[in-house]
Amino acid sequence: MSSDTVISVRNIGKTFRIASTQHRATTLAELVAQKLRKPFTRHSRETEFEALHDVSFEVDRGEVLGIIGRNGAGKSTLLKILSQITPPTRGEIDLHGRVGALLEVGTGFHPELTGRENIYLNGAILGMNRREIDREFDSIVAFAETEQFLDVPVKRYSSGMYVRLAFSVAAHLRPDILIVDEVLAVGDLAFQRKCLGKMGEIAREEGRAVLLVSHNAAAVRALCERAILLDRGRVVHDGEVNDVLRSYLDIEPSGAAVLTWTETNAPREGGFRYRSVAVLNSRGEPASVLSHDEPFTIRLEYELDRPLPGLRVGFLMQTTEGVEVCGSNDVHVADEETRQPGRKFSECRFPAHLLNEGRYQLRFGADVPHGPVYILTPYCLEFSVEDHERHGESRYRLPGVLRPALHWAIDSTSPAIG
Incomplete structure (x- = not known):
């Protein structure tokens, strides 16, 4: 681990225990019924699900690391561990500095508090004093474009408004490590581009580390020089972003219709x-x-x-x-x-x-x-x-996204042009 390393993950694993019982009592009547049935039923069993297995990697200051993988690969579990929302079952993690995380709509803000109050609350959670938050407050509001809703409880925000303010808070309160999940996908396209630009600025100009989870290959390629590919809880490729994206396409099925x-x-x-x-x-x-x-x-x-x-x-x-x-x-x-x-x-x-x-x-x-x-x-x-058609004498893919059926003609009698 070098002096520039801000995240060091060593052989972490995460195992969840899943009870075999299918229903948990939520009313008094259901609880009584379960107690009455208990003598006549077998003891409930627990099964184990290994969400992460021996995951290791490091991230340096100023680096943007892309994390990709199909649904269920373990990406969200990894980010929750790095954000210290849930602990790993085994392994070690060293985080050097404050962590700002934007994982999913609904986390990080108190729904009953206004946008203004949540800005100060999040700053306090990150260990900032009021003077430091005041210094960034106008930039946060301007970036999020939510000035007229500052004193409205965030439970009344649309999902797009919520994400705009949440990202702006996470980006401007100067965390040493910024973790962003696919949550940005609920925002409008113009704001998504604005966020991607801000993440690049955070890494290049401010020397902070950024972890980005996204299914958008163009966004990962534009922001990251390096990526890791998770599959079934394991790191199967860690390297140059284009190589990792190619590996991802090799293992990702064509999907359901x-x-x-x-x-x-x-x-x-x-x-x-x-x-x-x-x-x-x-x-x-x-x-x-x-x-x-x-x-x-x-x-x-x-x-x-x-x-x-x-x-x-x-x-x-x-x-x-x-x-x-x-x-x-x-x-x-x-x-x-x-x-x-x-x-x-x-x-x-x-x-x-x-x-x-x-x-x-x-x-x-x-x-x-x-x-x-x-x-x-x-x-x-x-x-x-x-495409099962043949192009001339050989079978090859024509370049481009479109392949229209265009009409050609060969005529030796047409007059010259010009």
Whole structure:
């Protein structure tokens, strides 16, 4: 470990014990019923789940480290250990300096306190005195763009407003180590770019360490020179960012063609809730692998609790390398200016012979401009396009994202141009 090392992780592991009982009593009646059943049931057993296994790495001052891996790889558990929210089961961690963490919407702020009060509360938690917080206060508010809501309890903030203020607090209160999870994905695109720029500034100009977890390959590539890849709780690759991203694409499956949210984890805001999203092939069937020469459909299922005038529902698409492809919404085809309560579907149809062979990711949004709804999910659905046609004498992938069926002609009689 060098004198510039601010994070040293040595062979840490985390094991969770999971009880075999399926239901925990929440009412007096359920508790009495469980007590009565106890003599007739076997003793409950516990199983162990190893979320992290012998994880080791170091991060130096001024370094931005990307942490990538599929869902369930152990990324969130690792960040919670580094943020000292939960201890490791074994192994050692040395952290040199104050840690600022932005892990998920809802953590770090007290919902009953105002934005102003939470700024001072977070500063105090980081060990700063009031004078130090005062010095950064105006910069925090200006960066978050929440001036008019400073004296409103944060429980009334939208998820986007919450994240803007939470990131600004974490970035400006000068932690020696800044840890940022995929939570930034709920903010708007302009603010996400602003946050990425700020993280780069924190590392380059202020010499602080940044740990970034993201499924956005372009963001990881732009900010990080080094990354680590987690798979099933182990570090399987630690090295130059492009090499690690290639390894990630090798182990990441093409993904399911349908994503369904539960009542508890569905993206929701202001009376709008997503239910499911899907990629459908030319036969209307969910498909994670499409042929280049067939049309396909992106279908969004959602529910409204109340009338929402001006609602727009749509998606953004990128390649798995982070190259933006397109975005679209249904605002121009809505049957009614004010969508009424109930369950609805919006579908976007793509023609055949459009996308090139490759892998693509989708994120989904919904908003009412200047209104109560703003949702932008992480990239959460993935599909592949395969091209079985031959290009001339050999089989190779043409460059670019698009592969349209263009019409050519050869004519020796056309007049010269110019």
